Amino acid sequence: MSSEKAFKTGSTAPDPPAPGVLRLISMRFCPYAHRTILALTAKGIEYETVNVCTVNKPEWFFAINPLAKVPTLQHDGKVVYESLVCNEYLDRVFPGRKLSPEEPLEKARIGMLQAIWDAKISPNFYKIANKDQEGREDIIKVFKEGMSFLEKEVTSKSFFGGDEPGFLDYSFWPWFERMPVLEVASGFKLEEAEFPKLFAWQAAMRDRPEVKEHAKDTPIHLQYLMSRKQGNPDPDAGLQA
Amino acid sequence: MFIISRFRVQARFSVFCRRYSQTFANMSSERALKRGSACPPPHGPGKLRLYSMRFCTYAQRTRLFLAAKGIEYETINIHLREKPEWFLEKTPIGKVPVLEKDGKIVYESLVCNEYLDGIYPDKCITPRDPLEKARQSMVLALWDTKVAGFYSKLVRGTKEDERPAVAKQFVDGLQYIENALTQPFFSGDKAGALDYNLWPWFERFSMLKNCAGVEVSADKFPKLTAWMGRMLELPEVKACFFSPEVHDQYGKTLLAGKSDYDLGLEE
Numbered sequence: 142m143s144s145e146k147a148f149k150t151g152s153t154a155p156d157p158p159a160p161g162v163l164r165l166i167s168m169r170f171c172p173y174a175h176r177t178i179l180a181l182t183a184k185g186i187e188y189e190t191v192n193v194c195t196v197n198k199p200e201w202f203f204a205i206n207p208l209a210k211v212p213t214l215q216h217d218g219k220v221v222y223e224s225l226v227c228n229e230y231l232d233r234v235f236p237g238r239k240l241s242p243e244e245p246l247e248k249a250r251i252g253m254l255q256a257i258w259d260a261k262i263s264p265n266f267y268k269i270a271n272k273d274q275e276g277r278e279d280i281i282k283v284f285k286e287g288m289s290f291l292e293k294e295v296t297s298k299s300f301f302g303g304d305e306p307g308f309l310d311y312s313f314w315p316w317f318e319r320m321p322v323l324e325v326a327s328g329f330k331l332e333e334a335e336f337p338k339l340f341a342w343q344a345a346m347r348d349r350p351e352v353k354e355h356a357k358d359t360p361i362h363l364q365y366l367m368s369r370k371q372g373n374p375d376p377d378a379g380l381q382a
Numbered sequence: 383m384f385i386i387s388r389f390r391v392q393a394r395f396s397v398f399c400r401r402y403s404q405t406f407a408n409m410s411s412e413r414a415l416k417r418g419s420a421c422p423p424p425h426g427p428g429k430l431r432l433y434s435m436r437f438c439t440y441a442q443r444t445r446l447f448l449a450a451k452g453i454e455y456e457t458i459n460i461h462l463r464e465k466p467e468w469f470l471e472k473t474p475i476g477k478v479p480v481l482e483k484d485g486k487i488v489y490e491s492l493v494c495n496e497y498l499d500g501i502y503p504d505k506c507i508t509p510r511d512p513l514e515k516a517r518q519s520m521v522l523a524l525w526d527t528k529v530a531g532f533y534s535k536l537v538r539g540t541k542e543d544e545r546p547a548v549a550k551q552f553v554d555g556l557q558y559i560e561n562a563l564t565q566p567f568f569s570g571d572k573a574g575a576l577d578y579n580l581w582p583w584f585e586r587f588s589m590l591k592n593c594a595g596v597e598v599s600a601d602k603f604p605k606l607t608a609w610m611g612r613m614l615e616l617p618e619v620k621a622c623f624f625s626p627e628v629h630d631q632y633g634k635t636l637l638a639g640k641s642d643y644d645l646g647l648e649e
Contacts, residue, residue, distance in 0.1 A: 252490055
């Protein structure tokens with residue numbers, strides 16, 4: 142069973158997944174869930190989806206994951222949550238292309254670049270969309286500092302993962318897909334002249350089948366974000382009634 | 383035969399004492415290096431250096447792994463309010479712990495800890511089973527979301543009127559961690575990665591009492607209380623330990639906005 146329409150507060154819990162079936166609890170516009178969707182697709186793993194509203198959360202979700210956040214994986218009674226924990230788990234347990242290296246220093250480099258992203262880029266992302274954000278100039282400065290680390294890392298390779306995208310590529314991509322929203326909302330955009338390799342990387346990512354399969358365009362991302370801002374989040378935005 | 387076996391026991395005991403005091407001596411004699419200080423020359427080839435701060439909870443995670451794995455290393459302590467310029471060149475995030483070996487730098491406590499298991503594969507602490515590794519990461523996520531922020535607020539000083547609400551959130555959050563403890567240690571029969579990664583905050587629980595009047599009672603948290611008792615018996619925990627009195631003294635300097643990184647060091 143795959144449910145496109147999101148379960149909300151007050152909904153009845155869906156039946157647990159059948160034996161052997163991998164279920165992803167997700168939300169169509171969540172960038173964190175998007176990370177895991179990309180990893181699942183890249184590895185060719187079969188799964189079913191149950192979408193939930195991440196603002197008006199269904200009560201039954203808390204019994205599965207006490208943090209009630211997406212993505213959450215369910216598989217034969219096992220539960221895994223936190224996007225990067227899910228992605229590492231999937232990479233190790235399922236066959237298909239390996240998304241992470243084994244070598245300790247290479248593995249550590251992934252952790253360190255992820256830490257830079259978590260410190261300088263993701264907490265500032267949506268703040269930049271707000272034209273009236275206090276200290277916006279400084280926030281943009283830190284954001285760009287973070288991006289310059291990514292620019293350095295993606296030098297001689299096409300992707301952070303090497304010849305093909307890996308753990309970090311799928312970790313970062315969801316925010317790059319949403320970057321045009323920042324431009325529509327506040328005029329902010331990264332300049333290709335300043336980040337030529339990142340721009341080349343973005344073009345290469347957009348061309349990947351696993352990215353194309355789940356890509357959403359800017360107007361629909363904007364529609365969801367506006368619905369949240371207006372206090373009426375619509376995780377089903379764009380679905381046929 | 384009796385004489386030989388007694389000698390063996392003594393020999394093992396003195397090795398333990400030497401290692402214990404070596405590790406302890408390394409750390410407790412180093413004053414924190416500030417802005418304007420000279421960059422210490424690299425440690426010899428194949429040798430490990432840890433950039434740390436004696437009272438930092440995150441650095442203690444890595445010190446616990448190092449002690450548990452019996453790895454020899456040198457410590458350079460960093461003044462975290464006036465960071466040396468050369469330190470910021472090594473790590474753009476500018477935080478401790480940082481490991482340095484043969485010119486290679488690794489930062490972020492959890493990344494450092496996994497890296498140590500990677501380059502010193504003996505006595506592997508990081509769980510090998512993918513589901514167990516995921517489970518330990520999820521408990522840390524519960525800690526980060528439900529407990530860490532409120533802990534920090536209580537220790538760094540909350541306004542009197544806000545304190546009861548923050549204290550309640552802390553205690554409610556800690557229940558998730560109590561519930562996650564189903565065996566003698568978080569990792570099973572023996573202490574493992576999750577035990578070391580959580581321990582530093584528990585070592586400082588007296589600070590919660592003295593800074594914010596919040597007590598973690600044995601009645602409400604029987605499993606965590608028993609676990610804390612077990613952890614305090616472990617040599618690797620003892621090797622990195624500071625007493626509640628010292629933590630409380632440090633805590634006071636933290637509250638005053640003038641953390642004394644060299645607290646307890648001889649002049």
